[in-house]
Amino acid sequence: MRAFYQKVQKRVIAIAGMAMAITFFGLVITLAALPVSFSGLAQVEPPEITAISPTSGPExxxxxxxGINLAGATTVLFGASPAVFKLISPETIVAIVxxxxxxxxxxxxAPQGHSSSPFPFVICNDPRIPEEVSxxxxxxxxxxxxxxxxxxxxWGIVIADARVPGYKAxxxxxxxxxLSCRANGKNFVLNDDFARVAGGLYLRHPWFGGHDYHEPMPSAxxxxxxxxxxxxxxxSDRIWHFWSPSPRAALPAGALEGCTVKARLKISSGALLQIGFDYWRNATIGYGSGGNNHEAGASNWYFPSSQWQEATFTDIGGPQF
Structure with a gap:
């Protein structure tokens, strides 16, 4: 089909590109060379990936x-899993694993076809994070x-790493x-709790057990x-899931840019922690299967240190490309 298209194109160009003379009732009329457009015949080539960088890394x-012809991209898949991506130019896409x-x-x-990377992206997560973590x-x-x-x-998640000697301590x-949120360019503190958390102990294998069953979380x-x-x-067989003990707060009025959570904490050997937050339908509704909460995201994991740390997470600005 492409060969046929090219032959037709060349012949039409040859005709349209020449000045022509015709005889009409004895008069010789010269026609100037006319431009011709082939926009209607143009073919849109499928995307082609030529390189990825880096070639390995964690989630x-x-x-x-x-690559080339990436401008029409509609999906980016890692295996069968869709990725969040941003088109930088017709030759560049940035995706998040x-x-x-x-x-x-x-x-x-893309609508005109698809292309796979010439080699796979190698997943190599931080070995300090247990395999069952979602x-x-x-x-x-x-x-x-x-x-x-x-x-x-x-909210926050704390777990013990049973691979570490002395993890029981x-x-x-x-x-x-x-928890603070930004609206109309101003920051509003929703919760500010000192030395208090609420929470529960959830199943760890499988992660959270696929339901909300939990035991009371002890603390000192x-x-x-x-x-x-x-x-x-x-x-160590449980996820220690904690959240703010204060009443769930209403978001500030106005154009919401997002929210930020912070926590001052000290993590001993054998423990690790992640924090994040959820948006909720309202300030009083309970957890349930009706989609009453919407996870905003979570921080990277924090690891043991002899010093106090400040853990933080924000969704302001959205996914960082």
Whole structure:
């Protein structure tokens, strides 16, 4: 078909590109060469991936995909998993490696066809994160908050790493947690809790068990450090899921840019922590199967240190390309 198209194109160009003379009732009329456009016959070539960079990394890695004819891309897949992506130019796409995937090729699809990377992207997550963890790197949910969701609450996850010697003594101390949101260019503090958390113990295998069943979460108070102590090593078979003990707060009025959570904490050997927050339908509705909460995202994992750390996560600005 392409060969036929090229032959027709050449012949029409040859005719249209020449000055022509014709005789009409004895008069010789010269026609100047006329321009011709083939926009109606133009073919749109399928995308073609020529390179990816980097070629390996953990979930959440920013990957630059280069090639030709990428402007019409509609999906980017890592294996069978769709990725959040941004078109930089007709030759460049930036995609974020999705979660819960293994080493796989990258495929860019467009209406005119698709193309796969010449070699796979190799997944190499941080070995300090246990395999059963669902989200091994921080992320911002690319799906925006539903318009009728007008509340938010911070949360955190603490687990013990049974591979670490002495993990049964692992603990996390939490001095304070804070949730703030930005609207109309101003920051509003929704929750600011000192040395207090609420929470529960959830199934770890499989991750969260696929339901909301949980046991009460025990905690202690360290008078010297003015901090809540979560002795996660005592139940290494559970996810210690905590959240703000304050009433769920309403979002500030106006154009919401997003929210930020912070926590001051100390993580001992054998423990690790991740924080994030959810948007909620309103300030009083309970957790349920009706989609009452919308996860904004989560931080990267925080690891043991002898010093106090500030863990943080924000969805302001959306996914970072």
């Amino acid at each position: 959440g890695t920013r990957v630059e995909i280069t 999705p979660h819960k995937i293994s080493t796989s090729t990258i495929t860019v699809s 989200y091994k790197a921080g992320y911002v949910n690319p799906v925006p908050r539903p318009a009728d969701f007008n509340s938010a609450r911070l 692992a603990q996390v101390e939490i001095a304070w947690t804070q 108070y360290d008078e010297a450090e003015h901090a809540t102590v979560i002795r996660v090593g005592e139940r």
